[in-house]
Every structure is written in C-alpha cells, then in structure tokens.
Amino acid sequence: MNAPAKFDSTMYHLAPIMELIAELNPHDADIRAKSIDPRRSVALLAPAGSGKTTQLIYRLMALLTVVEVPEHILTITFTNKAAGEIVERVTEALAKAATGIEPELAHERPLYLLGKLALERDRLLGWNLQLNPGRLRIMTFDAYCAKLAATMPIMSGFGGGRTAESPELIYRRAILETLGSVNDDTIPDELRTALESVLAFARNQFEVLVPLFSNLLAKRDQWVGEILHVNAEELSSMLQSIVTQEADHAIGVLQANGFGRCWEIFSDAAVVQGYPHFAWAANSPTDNTEEGREFHRLAAAVLLKADGGVRSKVTVRDGFPPKEEPTTRMNAFLSDIKGNADVEAALNSLLILPDAEYPAASAVMIEHLTIIMRYLLANLMVAFDDSAAVDFQEVAQRAIQALGTGDEVGEALLEEDRVYHLLVDEDQDTSPSQYQLLSRLVSDWSEHEDGRSVFMCGDQAQSIYLFRGATVEKFTEMVKRGSFGPKKLDVYHLRVNFRSSPVVVNWNNEVFGELFAGEGNNFVSSVPFRTADGKVTVEAVTTGEEGEAARVVELVQDAFSENPDQSVAILVRGRSHLKAILPALKAADITVTGTDIDPITESAPVSEVISLIRALWHKADRTSWLALMRSAFVGLSWDDCLVVARGGSVVLDALRSESVADALSPEGKVRVDRFLSALDAVEVSTRSDELAWKVRALWMSLGGMASVDHVELGDVKTVFKLLASHTSTGDLTDPQEFFAALNRLYASPKAGSVQIMTIHKSKGLEFDTVIVPSLQKSGGRDDTPLFYWRSMQDGFFLAPNIGHQDEASPESRLFNFIGKIVKKDQRDELDRICYVAFTRAKQNLHVLAYREEGDFEAGGPNTLLGRLKHVLADLTVEVATPASGNVKVGGVPSKARLDCTHAVGAPTNCFRPANANDSVPTEDELHDELREGEGNDFRAKIEGIVYHRMVEMIAKEGLEHWSIDRVGAKAQAVASLMRREGYPIRDVPAGRDRILDLLRTTLQSEKGRWILSKHDEDGQEVQLSGYRNGRWIHRYLDRPFVDGGCYWITDWKTPACPEGCDVDDFVRTVANRYRAKMHEYKAVVIEAGVTLPVRLGLYLPSVDVFVEV
CATH class of the missing domain: 3.40.50.300 (P-loop containing nucleotide triphosphate hydrolases)
Incomplete structure (x- = not known):
C-alpha cells in the first residue's frame, strides 16, 4: 500500500500564496492563509457571507499540490448543487491556470496560482483532471455512502439495489406486518404482550400507530444504537440526576429573585381562615427534596396562568379572597417580579418537573417498545429485501458497516478509495449516522503529523436541520474540544463579511449578539x-x-x-x-x-395528465374520467359533462352510447368523437399495453402540447418520466408508490x-x-x-407516551x-x-x-x-398599509380549452405503417383458448395477462431478487392489476390466489427457473414483425434467449388442466393448439437473421411441464 505523502519543514511551495492571501484583508487574512495549509487539521468557523466556499476550494486546491492521486481527497457537501458548484469552480481554476494568463485583480490571484501548482502536479503524475474531473471526489453524504456500500458488497451486506423513492410505503409494510402478528398464535409471548400494550394505547387502531412508527423508522439512526440496550435502572438513575439538576437551577433562580417573601405568604395563608386551599404550604420545606419540589410545583400552579405566563395578580378564583392581607402581599410581590423572564422559566420548569423515580408504568412501556422495535427492525429488513430497495438511512448504516471496526477500519477499502484528506462543508448539519461515518473514517489515523488532515467547516448559527437529528451540540463540542477523532484541530473563526452592506451586517450583529x-x-x-x-x-x-x-x-x-x-x-x-x-x-x-413552493400535482396541466393516467389505468375510475373530459385537450363543457355523467356508471361506455351522443351539444359531439378516435387509434397499437406510452401518445394526439407553455411542458415531461420508471412491466408495478412519488415533486419555477x-x-x-x-x-x-x-x-434518555393518563400522573409529567x-x-x-x-x-x-x-x-x-x-x-x-383593492373574487373562471376542431399534425420524421392487425399475442392466444374449450371465461384471460406481467417483472429484475415469500408479498399488486383489467371484485381473492400459485410453481420449477434465468440475448415481450401467408404479423415473444447453442422461443401458457383429464393428454392438446403459431414465430426469426438452430417450447405452470413443439 502506498503511504501518504509526509510533510516536512521544507514544504513551503505554498508560502507565497499564503502570504498573498494574508495581504488581502487585515481583519482575518492571517487565519484564511493558515487554514489552507495541508499540514494543519482545521475547524473553520465561517459565519454567513464570510467566503466559506472559497476557503474550502483554496484548501482543496492546496491539497491537490501534495497528494499522490486526487482520489485521496474526499470533500463532503450537503447538496448536489453545492458539490456541482465546487467541481465547476475547481475545473474552471485549472482551465484558467492552463492559459498562463495571470489575473489582474488581487483577490483572483491566489486561486490562479493554486491552480497552476495543481496542474504541475497533475502533469507530473498523469492525472489528466481537466479531461477526467470525475476523479475529484466531491459529493454528498448520500452519494458517498451509496458508493462505499456498493463497492464493498460483502463488508456492507449491500449487494446492489436501489434507493427507495417512497420509503414510507416500505415502512408501512414492515409496521403492518409487525402489528398484524398479534393475531399469530406462534409469536413469542413477550411480543404478544408488548403488542397488546401498544395497541391498547392506540385503542386498537393500526392507522394511529402507522405514522408514529413510520416517523421513528425514518429517524432510526438517532436511536437505534441506544433504545435496544436501555434498562429501567439506568433510566431511573439518569432521571434522579436530571431532576436534581433542573430543580437546583430553578430553585436558585427563585431564591435569587426574592421568593422567600412568596413562600412566607403561602405559609401564612395556610394557617389563616379563608385560605383553605393552601394547607399544603404549612411547614413545607422549600429545598431540593421530594417534598420541597412538590411544594414548588403546587406554588407554581397558583402563580402561573394557563399560557405559562406569571399572573399579574391573584383573585378568589386562585384561592385568594379580596382585601385580605395575604392577598394584598401576594399581589405586591407579583408586581415586583412582573416581566422577569428568568422567574417565569423557573416556575414553568418546576411546574412540570417529574418525580425523581422513574414511573413503573413508563418502565414497562419502554420494555414493550424495545421488544416491538426489535421485531419491527427485523421486518423492515425483510421489507427492504422484498422491495429490492432501501432508504438512505440503511445505505448510511451499510456504509458504516463496510468500513469495519477497531483495527479493521478501512482495511477493505481499495487503495484508490482510501481517504487521506477529509473536507466537510456545513459540518454543523451532520446527522448522527453521518457523524458516525466520518468518525469511523478517521478512527485509525495518527494524532501526529502523518500526511493526513481534516478540514471541518461550519457555523453554529446556521444549524437548522434538527428534524433529521443534526444537533448543534456535536459541532460545538468538537470546537470546544479542539479535536476530531485523533486529529487535533486548529480552530479559526472568520470575521469578514463579504456579502452584506454595513447596515445589514451591523444590524445582524446587534440582534444576534x-x-x-x-x-x-x-x-x-x-x-x-x-x-x-x-x-x-x-x-x-x-x-x-x-x-x-x-x-x-x-x-x-x-x-x-x-x-x-x-x-x-x-x-x-x-x-x-x-x-x-x-x-x-x-x-x-x-x-x-x-x-419548491408549488407541488407539481397542483399544476393544472399536470393534474389533467394525472386524470389521464388514472383513467387509462382503471376504466371504472369515474372521477378521473370526468376530470379528463373537462381537461383543456378534451374540453367538454359542464353541461355536456353532466350528460355523460348521467349516461352510466362507466364513463367510457357512456361516451360510446348513442343515447348520450344524441343528448350532447353539437360541439360536445365533435369533442367526444375526436377523443374516441384518438383513443381507438392508441388502443389498436402494438404498444397499447404500455401505460406510459399509451398516456403520452393519447395526450399528444389530443393536442396536449398545444395546451401548455414551455415551463408546464417541462412539468408534464417530468410526470411522463416518472410514470415510465414505474411501469417496467407495461403497467404500474406499484400504484401507491407512483402516486406517493408524484406528490413529492414540485412544479418547475417560472421565470420571474x-x-x-x-x-x-x-x-x-x-x-x-x-x-x-x-x-x-x-x-x-x-x-x-x-x-x-x-x-x-449521562447517557441516552427515553420517556414513553403512556396515553389516556391524567396530566398530573407521574407518567404524563x-x-x-x-x-x-x-x-x-x-x-x-x-x-x-x-x-x-x-x-x-x-x-x-x-x-x-x-x-x-x-x-x-x-x-x-x-x-x-x-x-x-x-x-x-x-x-x-x-x-397601517391598507389591503390591496386589486384582488377581486368572482365566480368560477371558465376553463381554457383547445378548439374542438384542433388537429395534431403528424411528425415528418416518423414512419406510419399501413393499417395492420396489431395485437399482443398473449391476448390473441388467450382468446383462442377461450374459444377452444374454456367456456369463454374472461377471468382466465385476465389471469393469464396478469401472470405474464408478473413473470416479465421477475425476468427483468433478475431471478436472484425473487423468493417465494416475495411472491406472497405481491398479493396486493396482483389484485390491483386484476381489478385494473376489469376482474369482478368479488372473485379477485380466488383469482389472485390462482395466479400466486402459478408464480410459486414457476419459481420452484427447474424448467421455470431455467427460462427466467439470465441467458445470452435474452428478452421479455420482444417485438416480432414479419410478412407471413399474405399478411403482416406483429407479435411479442414472451421469452426468447440463447442457450446451449440454440435460439429458444418459449411461451407461458396458463390454462388449467380440466378435472379428471390426464396430464399427458392435456399437455398434448395445448401443444397441438399452439404448434402452428410457434412455428410461424420460428420462420419469422429465421427470416430476421437468426442463424442458430431455433427450438420452441411451452411452459405450463398449472401442471409444471415444459414441452417442446
């Protein structure tokens, strides 16, 4: 392994540049110069507008002048935009240095000279960074974690897969699996007891618990290493310490503000007739004991209003009769402490201070939650496997795992992946898992000068990501400690603000100081x-x-x-x-x-496209079909829409109804005819089973392009692209995930x-x-x-939500x-x-x-x-600016619509074939089956279609990603596809189970797995066109591939073997039925240029038989 470059006292090649930086500004220029020195590890405190990014780039350029390979430098940013900006500025600096033209402006010269030195190093060692800027490792945490986990699959346990767009859906599956197991007689007693306890908290409503557990899973890096190891004894000890310290501080504040007077008033009132509510104050201690804290709590309840503010006076409603001496004295005291924020905070703290002993019911609930979380995390891993996707939290954990522990840290890394210089931008925003990763990266470094360095750049005042666990305390502690891992840090604080005018800078100094x-x-x-x-x-x-x-x-x-x-x-x-x-x-x-202000779904053109997607995906989605009729590119009037709505429950059937057509307005008839013509043209296409293509084609055929501006067109294209990524099998693979992903998108900003x-x-x-x-x-x-x-x-503290408790109960407090x-x-x-x-x-x-x-x-x-x-x-x-009178509220605006005669011209660069009998073979063949002995049961047709789509998905994703359990997990998706095709709802469960059985048989079958396995030149639903027997045919081959020196054309056939029929006779009948069609395919592929021997086979999952024909 190559050792990192050692620095010595003669390394002054950067000295002239550092001196140049030091001359630029007298206030902090010396600090700016020192912070780029590769020999130093630095914590740079960089307030807003202080030129932080420039300093980071100086540092990165300086490191390029000393490393052996650029990959030894890792620069972490928090956004792709920031990473892109840094890469752009570094490559621009190298390009300017390559010109040899030194800039005239003094503040541009340091970066030019650093670029010149970096280029010399580049040429000496042959990096060629100008042509290969990808060698600069400047990336976000998420990108680095994904790279680390993927490059070390054995260490990380992360053998590929994708990052889930909607992890909430995966969380939901894991949560429902865990909660639903309460009905499983085989689960351990401890889990059953824990689930019953938590379900009682939620009044047996799963949907109450799903978002709560989902939120916990999304933030599990903040607690997963702690909650599984907590115990009641440690929590009780911590609580005693917390309560004592909090009470000490609060009681001290009250004593310092003369509350001895107040306690005397309460004590006197306790023995005076007419003050029956203050018996608790008689002879009560006011120190930091259990009795003393109870006294303070009761006193605070009297002195504070419901909103937490200190009362301006007490009345009979507070237990103080008017015109009595204690009442007069108390009101005088309250007047003296009016507006004292420290007193108000102290009283509020004492009011809600819990008992020092950890409540038994809370301890039991923590134990139950700990048990549930263990099983939930296990089910989450199963859900990740079933989905072939993970969330960013899991990627980060796998990356940390890949680095190893103890003496093994980083040993699995290839030489080019090792980090010798770590730069972190916005370090105050690191989450717990990110901080753990950085710590692991440097854990085996030497505290002495060893040619390695860290550069942590941040600003405590800009730490605003608490919701993802980024606490400012970690950054503050690092600065105070003056070290990160084994590396001692030189702490520098930039002061010059290059951004704002003096008025703004000074005002911010005053306010935030x-x-x-x-x-x-x-x-x-x-x-x-x-x-x-x-x-x-x-x-x-x-x-x-x-x-x-x-x-x-x-x-x-x-x-x-x-x-x-x-x-x-x-x-x-x-x-x-x-x-x-x-x-x-x-x-x-x-x-x-x-x-990121307007959700993309609130854009009118996008909402119309969504209606189109929903309508084509489900012909019985009445709301979406009617919304589609009102879209700009269809454009029915309200009156005509009412006619269609009254024409029947299925809108498409109503549109084709003669009675509806007769009742439409003349313009409405034109618009409906125009829509149906476009729809029919799309439906007869060979790609009509591809939802993404079908939606886009129909939208364009109806003139969708003419109904949007260029910004809206960008949003519509974004939706089309998202739809394509969720329809790998032609139909929506997971509708819930698609629409969840859609709801996370924002409309493109318009120029303003x-x-x-x-x-x-x-x-x-x-x-x-x-x-x-x-x-x-x-x-x-x-x-x-x-x-x-x-x-x-003192450690990690937990307080459970018992629920349905009195606010004064120890658990609630x-x-x-x-x-x-x-x-x-x-x-x-x-x-x-x-x-x-x-x-x-x-x-x-x-x-x-x-x-x-x-x-x-x-x-x-x-x-x-x-x-x-x-x-x-x-x-x-x-x-007192008056409200503008320009905004007027009127009635519902009329909708902009394309003219009913609008026509879309055909593109000149595309081929339009003659009318042909285009159809997907699966459907034609199933019609044959229906005609030839299945009693015209359209259910069998739909079951065949859905089975074909599922095996196509398995083949595309890879057999290794599928198991029998994952097939079972797809029950909901299968049922959804069946309903989408029009399967009778009451029969869906039985039909779904038949399809799942066929899929299980296929995955357990030697021949089924052989067909689905990776082969040379394999494909799914491969389009086949040819001229046979005086006609053009357009078909799809279910599963062609090359194996054993032969070109195989295989097909899936799903008819069930009739009861009482011999299996051999059944197989022979099916083979005879499709022999001619399969040989037609053979002839066409030979004409298309296939030179290998062609073999034909049918797989019948209902009897698990593969037969050559």
Whole structure:
C-alpha cells in the first residue's frame, strides 16, 4: 500500500500564496492563509457571507499540490448543487491556470496560482483532471455512502439495489406486518404482550400507530444504537440526576429573585381562615427534596396562568379572597417580579418537573417498545429485501458497516478509495449516522503529523436541520474540544463579511449578539467588507394579513424602482405563509419564481395528465374520467359533462352510447368523437399495453402540447418520466408508490422577477433585497410521538407516551417534561432560522409581522416573532398599509380549452405503417383458448395477462431478487392489476390466489427457473414483425434467449388442466393448439437473421411441464 505523502519543514511551495492571501484583508487574512495549509487539521468557523466556499476550494486546491492521486481527497457537501458548484469552480481554476494568463485583480490571484501548482502536479503524475474531473471526489453524504456500500458488497451486506423513492410505503409494510402478528398464535409471548400494550394505547387502531412508527423508522439512526440496550435502572438513575439538576437551577433562580417573601405568604395563608386551599404550604420545606419540589410545583400552579405566563395578580378564583392581607402581599410581590423572564422559566420548569423515580408504568412501556422495535427492525429488513430497495438511512448504516471496526477500519477499502484528506462543508448539519461515518473514517489515523488532515467547516448559527437529528451540540463540542477523532484541530473563526452592506451586517450583529448570548455558541460579530449603502426595516403591520401582503408588494415595487436589475427574494418559514402574498403579487403584475413552493400535482396541466393516467389505468375510475373530459385537450363543457355523467356508471361506455351522443351539444359531439378516435387509434397499437406510452401518445394526439407553455411542458415531461420508471412491466408495478412519488415533486419555477422560497431552501444563497414576512406565524404541528428521546450528559434518555393518563400522573409529567426539553431544542433552532433568513440580504432587509386585532404579544414561543420580540421591541415601526383593492373574487373562471376542431399534425420524421392487425399475442392466444374449450371465461384471460406481467417483472429484475415469500408479498399488486383489467371484485381473492400459485410453481420449477434465468440475448415481450401467408404479423415473444447453442422461443401458457383429464393428454392438446403459431414465430426469426438452430417450447405452470413443439 502506498503511504501518504509526509510533510516536512521544507514544504513551503505554498508560502507565497499564503502570504498573498494574508495581504488581502487585515481583519482575518492571517487565519484564511493558515487554514489552507495541508499540514494543519482545521475547524473553520465561517459565519454567513464570510467566503466559506472559497476557503474550502483554496484548501482543496492546496491539497491537490501534495497528494499522490486526487482520489485521496474526499470533500463532503450537503447538496448536489453545492458539490456541482465546487467541481465547476475547481475545473474552471485549472482551465484558467492552463492559459498562463495571470489575473489582474488581487483577490483572483491566489486561486490562479493554486491552480497552476495543481496542474504541475497533475502533469507530473498523469492525472489528466481537466479531461477526467470525475476523479475529484466531491459529493454528498448520500452519494458517498451509496458508493462505499456498493463497492464493498460483502463488508456492507449491500449487494446492489436501489434507493427507495417512497420509503414510507416500505415502512408501512414492515409496521403492518409487525402489528398484524398479534393475531399469530406462534409469536413469542413477550411480543404478544408488548403488542397488546401498544395497541391498547392506540385503542386498537393500526392507522394511529402507522405514522408514529413510520416517523421513528425514518429517524432510526438517532436511536437505534441506544433504545435496544436501555434498562429501567439506568433510566431511573439518569432521571434522579436530571431532576436534581433542573430543580437546583430553578430553585436558585427563585431564591435569587426574592421568593422567600412568596413562600412566607403561602405559609401564612395556610394557617389563616379563608385560605383553605393552601394547607399544603404549612411547614413545607422549600429545598431540593421530594417534598420541597412538590411544594414548588403546587406554588407554581397558583402563580402561573394557563399560557405559562406569571399572573399579574391573584383573585378568589386562585384561592385568594379580596382585601385580605395575604392577598394584598401576594399581589405586591407579583408586581415586583412582573416581566422577569428568568422567574417565569423557573416556575414553568418546576411546574412540570417529574418525580425523581422513574414511573413503573413508563418502565414497562419502554420494555414493550424495545421488544416491538426489535421485531419491527427485523421486518423492515425483510421489507427492504422484498422491495429490492432501501432508504438512505440503511445505505448510511451499510456504509458504516463496510468500513469495519477497531483495527479493521478501512482495511477493505481499495487503495484508490482510501481517504487521506477529509473536507466537510456545513459540518454543523451532520446527522448522527453521518457523524458516525466520518468518525469511523478517521478512527485509525495518527494524532501526529502523518500526511493526513481534516478540514471541518461550519457555523453554529446556521444549524437548522434538527428534524433529521443534526444537533448543534456535536459541532460545538468538537470546537470546544479542539479535536476530531485523533486529529487535533486548529480552530479559526472568520470575521469578514463579504456579502452584506454595513447596515445589514451591523444590524445582524446587534440582534444576534443579544439573541445568542449565553448559549455557548461563541457568536462573534462580523466586520463588513463592502461599503455599499443599505437599509433594514422592521415593521408591524396593523391591518392584518391582507395589509401585510399589500406592504410586501410595496416593498418589492420600491426595490425595483431603485434598481430594476437587482435580485429580490421573499423568504418564509412555511409555504402556507404565502396564502395572501402570492395573489397580491399576481394582482400587481409582479412575476415570481417559486423554489419548491408549488407541488407539481397542483399544476393544472399536470393534474389533467394525472386524470389521464388514472383513467387509462382503471376504466371504472369515474372521477378521473370526468376530470379528463373537462381537461383543456378534451374540453367538454359542464353541461355536456353532466350528460355523460348521467349516461352510466362507466364513463367510457357512456361516451360510446348513442343515447348520450344524441343528448350532447353539437360541439360536445365533435369533442367526444375526436377523443374516441384518438383513443381507438392508441388502443389498436402494438404498444397499447404500455401505460406510459399509451398516456403520452393519447395526450399528444389530443393536442396536449398545444395546451401548455414551455415551463408546464417541462412539468408534464417530468410526470411522463416518472410514470415510465414505474411501469417496467407495461403497467404500474406499484400504484401507491407512483402516486406517493408524484406528490413529492414540485412544479418547475417560472421565470420571474421575485424569488420566493422557504428559509431552509435559501441557505447558501444571497439576494440584493430580502423580505421576511409573517414572523408571528408558527410552523406545522408535529404529531405526539410514541416516546421522546434525547442524548443527555449521562447517557441516552427515553420517556414513553403512556396515553389516556391524567396530566398530573407521574407518567404524563415525565413524558411532558422530556418533551419540553426536546421542544426547547426546537425553539432554540428558531433563533438560527432567523439568522439564516436575515443574513441572505446583500443590501436591504425588510422584516414584517402583522396582527388582526390587539397587540403583537400574540407571537408565541414557537414563532420567529416570539423569539425576536424582546430583541426587536425598540426597532419596530408600526405601519397601517391598507389591503390591496386589486384582488377581486368572482365566480368560477371558465376553463381554457383547445378548439374542438384542433388537429395534431403528424411528425415528418416518423414512419406510419399501413393499417395492420396489431395485437399482443398473449391476448390473441388467450382468446383462442377461450374459444377452444374454456367456456369463454374472461377471468382466465385476465389471469393469464396478469401472470405474464408478473413473470416479465421477475425476468427483468433478475431471478436472484425473487423468493417465494416475495411472491406472497405481491398479493396486493396482483389484485390491483386484476381489478385494473376489469376482474369482478368479488372473485379477485380466488383469482389472485390462482395466479400466486402459478408464480410459486414457476419459481420452484427447474424448467421455470431455467427460462427466467439470465441467458445470452435474452428478452421479455420482444417485438416480432414479419410478412407471413399474405399478411403482416406483429407479435411479442414472451421469452426468447440463447442457450446451449440454440435460439429458444418459449411461451407461458396458463390454462388449467380440466378435472379428471390426464396430464399427458392435456399437455398434448395445448401443444397441438399452439404448434402452428410457434412455428410461424420460428420462420419469422429465421427470416430476421437468426442463424442458430431455433427450438420452441411451452411452459405450463398449472401442471409444471415444459414441452417442446
């Protein structure tokens, strides 16, 4: 194995460049120069606008001047866009260096000189990076994990497969399998007891538990290594420590704020007539003991309002009669502590503080959940295998597994895959599994200088991915510790802000210097580099949501009046916050570009295509057929649609009905005839059984192209592409997964003057003017989980949701207390979300909130306003912008429709064959079977079609991915295909079971597996065309392949052997029936150029016989 390059004291080839960087800016230039030195391992704290990406690229270029191969450098980013940007800038730097023309601007020279040195190294060692930029390992975590797991299948246990587009569906299968096993008499008693307990919590409703367990599985990297090993004794010990520490802090706050007076008032009231509710306060201790904590809890319940605020006074409703001395004294005391946020927090903490002893019922529930999660994880692995797909969490775990443990770490890696220099962008956003992977990568490195280095770049203030387990504490601890794995880190903090105007920089310094004070994240004020003018406004709109929307319009118009070429962005916490703003912008003729704002399914052209998909997929889907009739490319009027709707339960039958045709308007008749002509033309095609082709062909034949603009066309093509990927067998392989994947897509952004996006999407971007409205609005509500979990100083703590308990019960108080800690983490993250939003502004920043009635105290703790109101109080200006009168609400708009005579011209570059008797052989042959002895049972036809599609799927995916168990797991998909073909619903279970039996027989049969196995030149449903016996034939060969020096044409035949019939006689009859047709196929393939001996065979799964004909 080649050792990494050692650095020594003579390595000063970078010194001139480092000196050049140090001369660029006096505030932090020395730090910027040191951070690119390959001899140092560095933690670079890079606030917003500080040029973090440039520093990372400097570092990467510097490393290219010393490594043996570029693959020894691994650069991790969090988005494909960021990875692409870095690759582009590196290759651009190499290209500029290759010109030999040194730039005139001083700040461009360091990258040019680094590129020049990297090119010299490239030429010396023959890398040829300019032609092979793929050798630069710059990728996302997900991409690296997938590569690592795939390149080491034995170590990772990951032998290929795909990443599931909709893992929620796989989770659901695993969850229902686990919960459903409660009815299985063979399961262990411990599992049955655990399931009964959890089902009792959900009142025996599986659908209540599915989303809760699904959410847990999606986040399993945060708990899977801990929950399976917890025990009640450790939890009880941790709880004792947590409660004692929390109470110590809260009681200390109260003592420091003179609460001795308050306790005396309660104590005096306990012995005064007229105060019967305070007997608990008589002679009660106020220290940090169990009795003392109970006293504080009861006192806090009196002093706090329902919303958690401290009362301004007490009344008889609180147990204090009017005009009595204790009442007067208590109100005086409350007046003294009014507005004290520390006191309010301490009282709220004591109010919900649980008992120090872990509740027995909670311990039992944790034990039950632990048992269930073990079985659930096992069923998840089975579901992954059945689906031939895994989620990103599993890919990450397999990658970690591939790296090995202890002395074996990295030993399985090939030399070119070894990492000697690790660079991580946005390190504060690493999830637990990602952090574990990085730690494993460097675990066997030396703490001394060994030619290896790490470069961790991040900013605590921009950590906003708590929902995926990325806690800012890990990054903060790394910085505080000054090491990552065995490597000691030089910690550098950049200060210069190259992005924003001085006004914006200084305003953010003021706001966040106070907001982040005391949180241990070492916020350091930035120094503005630019001298441009700018402004910051904080406005409280007093005219409600519509008034705020009108004010946003004014701000946009003002920005463009100052500079029409500037970039303007509106950033919101959630898409729902745009409800009033988008119509107001549209009414003002301001075009917008929305990034992941509009779900693609809400686009009118896409919704019409979805109706077309659903209608063609299921002829009895009445709603979709009627929606299709109203689409722009069909265009029936409402009146004509009503005629069709009344014509029968099956819309397609109604369209073909003479009585319906007579009742249609003249235009309606033209439109229906036009639609049916196009549909019939598609139906007779040889590809009519391919849903994706059929949908696209019919859409284009009806003029769909003429009903969309170029952006909408892009969205429609996206849907077509997705449909094609989910119809590998011609029909939808998993309709539920397809429509779930569809719901995750967003419409393509249209070109507009204003960018609109969520704050999370804006991270890493910058705009001249930024508008942040609706600070008073909260985000979406999360479901209450099955348990709260959190990593504490003493270990991993769990609090289960017992459910249906009194809020005052020990179990509920424990659950709510840990939930409060978790929610505090979420509220703290709101500060960082504000920071990300406000630091996107280059020149102007406008912050808004609105009220409907009353004051702005409505900004709750889960809103951005709630976090900022004490900071912004002196900076806010109230405005009363009237709501715009331009937005008018009218009736239902008339739908734009293509003209009823619209015709689609034939493309000049395609071949249009003469009318031919095109049909899929399977269907023709099944018709023959029906005519020749199966009693015209159309059920047999549908069973044959579905069986053919399933074996085609098996052959395409590969026999190795299919087992008898997986066949059983496809029962729902088989039933869905049967219903799609029109199989009577009441008969589906029996027919489905017959098909599944045929598939099981096929997979267990030696000949069946031989046909499905990989062969040379094999295929499924291979199209065959030829001129035979005076006519053109167009057929599909079920399963042709080359084996043993012969070209085999095999076919599946599904008729059942009649009861009492001899099997040999049955096989002979079937062979005789198809002999002529099979020999016709043989003649055509020979004419097509097949020179090998051609052999023909039929496989009959009903009797497990393969016969040559």
